[in-house]
Amino acid sequence: MKFVQIITFETERLEEMQQLVQEARERSAGRAGGPTHSMLLKDRDNPRRYLALIEFESYEDAMRNSNDPETTRMAEQMSALGIGERTFTNCDLLETTELK
Template identity: 40%
Template sequence: MAGFVQIIEYRTSKPDEIAELSDEFRKSREASQDGPAPGRVIVCADRDDPGRYFIVVEFESFEAAMENNDRPETNEFAEKMAAMCDGPVKFYNLDLMQVQEYKS
């Protein structure tokens, strides 16, 4: 199974501003339709640790993720987001091994 997932862990007191920045970035990338983009992005808040957040970004491959990361607009987004964080941002780069979907 091919696939790549990047998890971004961060702390912020400005979650609404980061959500707005993320929406603007997504709209811009969708409008340009230039180069690989994430297949899905999930944003999560840690219930047990207020102010701690995770972004789960799914890509079709590691190569697509790295090409996306090398884009100037991705770097600009990352810099703006980091400026809104309360401390360093941590990245986890994961090869997708298995997906299980349960039927309800």
């Protein structure tokens, strides 16, 4: 079953965070078990608040990715760019529909 993790965070340094994510993507290109899709949302009512939705093929893939030293290093760097604590919501993906 596909798995989605939602990470909620606040920052005033989004561009720096996006650069870290891009660099991590380049380093992990072609590696099995990493994220398959991602989406970044900005809260219209709080311009410092963002939600990142990260999709994996399975919960197990997500946990392997989470335990990867590269992921740990990136998370620490991103945390330093954030305001306050991040929250994580772990979800099983039950349905996805392409709407036109």
